[in-house]
Amino acid sequence: MELPFTSLKTFEEGFLLHFNYYKEIFPNAREVDFLNELKRKYLFWTKIIDGKRVFNDLVWTIEFSYPERNGFSADDVDITISTFAYVVDNYFKHYIPSIGNPFEYFPYSPFDGDDKFTKDYIGNKVNDPIEHLFFLIESDKKENNDFKKPEDYKPIHKKYLLDKLYHLDYFDFLYYENNEVKANENKFKDFGFAVLSIIDEIEMRIRHFTKPQIEHKNPIENNSKDVDEKTQNKYSVPQIIKILDKLNIKGMMGEKGFTDFQTIQLLADIFGRTEKSIRNNFDNQNHTTTAENYISELKNLKAKR
Numbered sequence: 001m002e003l004p005f006t007s008l009k010t011f012e013e014g015f016l017l018h019f020n021y022y023k024e025i026f027p028n029a030r031e032v033d034f035l036n037e038l039k040r041k042y043l044f045w046t047k048i049i050d051g052k053r054v055f056n057d058l059v060w061t062i063e064f065s066y067p068e069r070n071g072f073s074a075d076d077v078d079i080t081i082s083t084f085a086y087v088v089d090n091y092f093k094h095y096i097p098s099i100g101n102p103f104e105y106f107p108y109s110p111f112d113g114d115d116k117f118t119k120d121y122i123g124n125k126v127n128d129p130i131e132h133l134f135f136l137i138e139s140d141k142k143e144n145n146d147f148k149k150p151e152d153y154k155p156i157h158k159k160y161l162l163d164k165l166y167h168l169d170y171f172d173f174l175y176y177e178n179n180e181v182k183a184n185e186n187k188f189k190d191f192g193f194a195v196l197s198i199i200d201e202i203e204m205r206i207r208h209f210t211k212p213q214i215e216h217k218n219p220i221e222n223n224s225k226d227v228d229e230k231t232q233n234k235y236s237v238p239q240i241i242k243i244l245d246k247l248n249i250k251g252m253m254g255e256k257g258f259t260d261f262q263t264i265q266l267l268a269d270i271f272g273r274t275e276k277s278i279r280n281n282f283d284n285q286n287h288t289t290t291a292e293n294y295i296s297e298l299k300n301l302k303a304k305r
Helices: 008-025 031-043 081-099 129-143 164-173 185-210 227-231 237-246 249-255 260-271 275-283 288-300
Strands: 046-049 052-055 058-065 073-080 174-177 180-183
Touching: 008 031, 008 185, 008 275, 031 185, 046 185, 052 185, 058 081, 058 164, 073 081, 081 129, 081 164, 081 174, 081 180, 081 185, 129 164, 164 174, 164 185, 237 249, 237 260, 237 275, 237 288, 249 260, 260 275
Parallel strands: none
Antiparallel strands: 046 052, 058 073, 174 180
């Protein structure tokens, strides 16, 4: 499952761009709808252990075997990313006579960059060896629906399932060295940290939209005793930035000798966001109505006597 963001930094910097593209496809979608859809994608990479959500650092596959007494069996198994690399290496070595060696042009590698297997070392377009590999695997499945000999399950490429639908995304964490496909375990582990961080950020933003509002007579004036504590999370960070924008925060800070850059840096430090994220919030017009309504209500607010 392809993810739009691979780090918290790219999430904060690219969120607005992706949300606007999402709105072009689904004009009636709200920001919370987009956030919930993102959350589902990232949850795919997690699991629950002892009641806690953690990164799923194992790769699901099927292990085929042929026990002498029980006959053919196919069991669900979870393997490490290094074992997965070993399985892929065996598949490639089995099929290389059919697809050609995808590693023969140094430093050309099927696991580097976004344009996997689109050009050879001199820039000529070539067939994607990974796509070709999965095609040959599927062809073998159709031709050999039933293995009758126990020894057919001994080779690694026959022992473990390798399927494009379930396994293509894991190829991003593999590399080729010394005639062998290997796993970049550090890259995979860091990706896990990114997944959990992005989920935390998504859930925090969702809470801004789903948190129950305390009943009050005026949208700004809250009659509860703990008004200061309850109203501090009433608006999301993008909404707050747009309110400050409409109040001309940059102009007010400019009168005190601060540049726009310094003002943005101040807000980034206060809200714990990147400078680019704050700049995007200023440029974003999605919360203009909210900001204008708030300012209008604020002007009509009367102090209690």
